[in-house]
Amino acid sequence: MRRLWIIFGLALAMTAGAWASQTSRWISDTAKDFSSGRGEGVAITTDGRLIPTAPWRRAATLEEPTALAATVTPDGNVLVGTGHPAHLVAITKGGSMRTVAKVPAEQVTALLALPDGDVLVATVGPAVLFRLHDGALREIGRLGKGGIWDLTLFDGVPVAAAGPPATLYRVTARGLERWVELPDTHARCLAVDGDALIVGTSGKGYLLRVDAAGTIGIVADTPFTEIADVVAAPGGVLWAAAVVGEPEEGEAKGVEDLEKSAGAKKKQVTAKGTSLKLPKVNGKTAASELIR
DSSP: OHHHHHHHHHHHHHHHHHHSSOOOOOOOOSHHHHHHOOOOSEEEOTTSOEEEOOOOOOOOOOSSSEEEEEEEOTTSOEEEEEESSOEEEEEOTTOOEEEEEEOSSSEEEEEEEOTTSOEEEEEESSOEEEEEETTEEEEEEEOSSSEEEEEEEETTEEEEEEETTTEEEEEETTEEEEEEEOSSSEEEEEEEETTEEEEEEESSOEEEEEETTOOEEEEEEOSSSEEEEEEEEGGGEEEEEEEOOOOOSSOOTTHHHHHHHHTOOOOEEEOTTSSOEEEEETTEEOSEEEEO
16 A cells, blocks of 8 residues: 555656646655645546546535435435434435435345335344335345345346355345355455355454355465455456454354365464454554455
8 A cells, every 4th residue: 555655656746847837846755745635637547647527516415424325216316324323315416415215123234226116225233124115115125134235137137245254146026035145254245256156254354255146266375364356357357345344253153174275374463452453464563455
């Protein structure tokens, strides 16, 4: 990350030099430096180039304290799922808002717009899957514990990531149908990469590949405990955010065999004043990492 922002600063300096006679530099290699800057109208490509882009603008400010899920509905609005309280809020391109539904849960964790115009709504506290149709919520599946953390369409069928234990469910006319059990505590995030489903897990921090037949393969075994998000980019490239998540009680079954097959070894150190175990990366402890 440090190297990335140094490159960003130098590239920005060269761009500024091309447009004006004065050259200025901004090098950001600490959290304080990063928080003091604000980039607008520029994007960084996968090969490190800077290109102009439309700037972000504030579209709306929600009253709810958290918003972890959003999707674009067929009418062009953005549907946002909030937490504490859990609401579904529709935001128009002009920035106007309206509460579509109050969700009987602590947090909306994922939203998936379906081809027929309906929206699947996943929650935690409790772990329930709803279907939103014409503004009305209908429960279509419920788990006994844990949460439903992500949703995606794979091979034409909605798939839900849940845990504990880490499990993938297919969403059918009968509700949640158990499909694949994974060797970790939570199935945390999903992305479709061609004919494969990419799954980030929590507990051991695996990046897994699942094909249409349900066969599991390991893509990466990170030194972190959670893959918080994953995105599939063109050219077979995967981007994943790895973090140190909440400590879990017990061990997930089957993890040892998967680690042995991948030849993986994890080094961890307990941070002072906390129960979290921070991994060592390049000889230093780290709380998060961006993986490509």
